[in-house]
Amino acid sequence: DARVTQTPRHKVTEMGQEVTMRCQPILGHNTVFWYRQTMMQGLELLAYFRNRAPLDDSGMPKDRFSAEMPDATLATLKIQPSEPRDSAVYFCASGPATSIYEQYFGPGTRLTVT
């Protein structure tokens, strides 16, 4: 049963610290998405990649957030420096090349910045 995996599942950090979240997409999927979920804003698309190239990161605060895909099996989302308003659940999703409008979500990383 292929799944998207995300690490860590929970992260508590202090304001100003760097946070790195990792995602392993489903093997063979070539699109990767990063979302942020909060009570106030709901699900927001931060960035997405196709064949490891960033296609759209307009939803991401550029000054502190960065997203990369060092290889086809790893996507990272980094926040530096972190702020309390970044507290949220961050989801990674991947999609197959055969059906580009399908997205399969990971379990999320719950980030708390104090």
Add this chain to the structure above:
Amino acid sequence: AQSVTQPDIHITVSEGASLELRCNYSYGATPYLFWYVQSPGQGLQLLLKYFSGDTLVQGIKGFEAEFKRSQSSFNLRKPSVHWSDAAEYFCAVGGEKNFNKFYFGSGTKLNVKP
């Protein structure tokens, strides 16, 4: 502008009763429509999708949804709800106009009474 509206924030139904969750969308091209379910502490799971063809689509877990272009709606239905269906449900719209980019609704939380 593209958007998705789920007018019901919370819905409570009795186990065994029928269910309909509403979703209205605004999209400037042919929409691709999706319903996802999120159980507490979990990522989103795809229930069903509509791309084209038959406007009544069947999904997993006994769910179905009907696309009504004239009403810009894609309501989710289930004839008999089970306690395990208690979760949050998200409608999403995407399509060729916005390559892979999904717009999610704010979600509807479903409670199931025994």
